[in-house]
Amino acid sequence: MKQHHNFLRRQCAAILCSFAAAASALSLSVRADEHYDVYNYNRLGEAIPSQAGYLAERTVSGTDLGTAALSNPQDLFRDSDGCFYLADTGNQRILKIDRDFSRVLHVYDRFTMPDGSSTTLKTPKGVFRSPDTGLLYIADTDNSRALVCTEDGSVVQEITKPDSALYDAQLTFLPQKILCDRAGNIYIILSNTTKGAAMFSSDGEFIGYYGANAVARTAKVLADHFWNAIASEEERRHSTRTAPTAFDNFDLDTEKGFIFTSTSSEISDTDTVKKVNPEGYNLFGYMSDYKWGDLFSAWYSGTSYKTKIIDLDIGADGSINCLDQKTGRVFQYDKEANLLFIMGGTGDQTGTFSASGNVSAIETAGDRCEQIYVLDAGKGTVTVFAETTFGRTVHEATALYNGGYYEEALAPWEEVLRRDGNYRRAYLGIASAYYNMGRYKDSMDYAKKADASRSYNRAFERYRAEWLRAHLNGILLGIAVLTAAGLLFRRYRRRRQKGSGKGGAAE
């Protein structure tokens, strides 16, 4: 970890030196507030210091909430009413926590089955509450079942291993995460299949699998494909099969109804984050190889700190918040998958998490993601990050920009630049705003600063047309004068050659 920090710091230092003193002073004065490096990536993929979009506000433990200490909590969910549901996995219970995240409202550890008997949970790893049905969905992992229950803890449905031809009878049924889409279908992530999430209809019938990842196009896969094409039936049956990596967490975009999946595989970078429509089609398929999280992984003491997205949350504004288990960092992207902010790290201070492999879930609250909640299974705490002024300005500008309100986004983008001159998307945003306002020269300047040749090209085309129109008379006059001068000069030269030619004809 230390190496990573040093690497970043070194890079930060090198780049800081080359920037204006004012900008560097600005970044440095704020950096002191966080217990981790606040950075962002520039156009070349280099880590550069940045202003913080979020500050770690407080850390909440089980005792702070008025209950026993949390034990290996694995999931956190915030419902449409603003209440939180926390899967306190090691304590075999689900906690309902109030909107301010200050006290427990209800402890679910005992449920009434439809036949009147009582039941308990065994390492529940996932919890979800549907805004449409109002029911609670619990992945009761070690009981090999999922429970659907009402607010007061009476079970209305129990989903166990499907007795279906579609489901391999030899496979175990260990639900990890669960959610329910707006049509009432229930999706359960199982730990032992790469075919996607198991999908159940609202009455608990197994429908099939949903939204599997694509197979990474490695050299071996391509070679196998070639050999399979020319192999006989017999040979093909004995050849190795390639399976995609399995996604292991998901979140429902309550606004639009898309399901976002995240994959924590360390062997493949394909489909790390997917945006899946109800048909199971990945809308992020065109950027299947997009690098989510840290662009470079650090090596320290024989351990690789390669980004491992363990959970993601879709904010009310469509932002994609990814939690990196390896480095304890949160990466916030806007809905177009542009990186906005990076926060968090490993350590023992507020805003940092227990070393490698212990953060487990992320949730956001607010219309613009004003709060981000990160669940640390190792410490048994929830850390609350709150949006800064800078973060609010960026969110405001991004929302306007993504909505197509380029001119309205101009003022917030300028405010962003006043606070962080390295924020590239601000230059792009201003270039677009000036373009829409017809200030093509200014648009070109900002596109140049953003290093965006496409935007520059667009503005330049209009600028050129304007310039030509304004100078048309001058240009035509110039051409006429030049042609006349050329003709005259030619005649003059010919006459002179004729004059001297007679004398020099001896040659």
Add this chain to the structure above:
Amino acid sequence: MMDLTQPQWVRHVVFHPFEGFEDLRWKKGGTLKYTVIIIIALFFSMIAFDRWCGFQFRPLPDALFSVVPYLMRSVVYFLAWVVGNWAVCTLLDGEGTMRSICIYSSYALIPYVVSTFINVILSHILVQEEQVFFFAVYYIGLIWTGILLFSAIKAVHQYSVTKTLAAILLTVAAMLVILFLAVLLLSLFQKVYVFFYTLYTEILYRIKV
């Protein structure tokens, strides 16, 4: 007949691709001074293309600029070409000397250099959608230079067409060998340097203790 000054020779050669170099050879025209100028111009045309291009065409971010690749692509490649061609054609009964190969080859590069400079200017006028003009100029320059280079080699060694083709192919192979050996030599020298440097630090430590 054909008592041309040096600048006139340049013009004559460039605009008469098929007999220009024969004339140049017959009248023993051409000077190394122009070779130097042309190669320097080639070097700067490449840099200008990447640095002074209109922003809508610029592929290279400022931070990644280094002068070494440009030196490599102009001066080093040209020298490798001359040496390789001389080495090959001496064995193949070519009549050219190192000096004449230098002069003739460099004169042949003029259209390419000029087209690159024209493109630098064009890039400030055109938008991305009009890239065809850009490519047209580039390919005209490239093909023109190709033809000139061919007839330069043919004239300087007094070869037939087929023999010229063979000589050019062999020259390219020779260039590869030369560059390979150069890289090898460089890395070996680096090793030698590292060896002596380690020796130096070792002695320094011993003295200190």
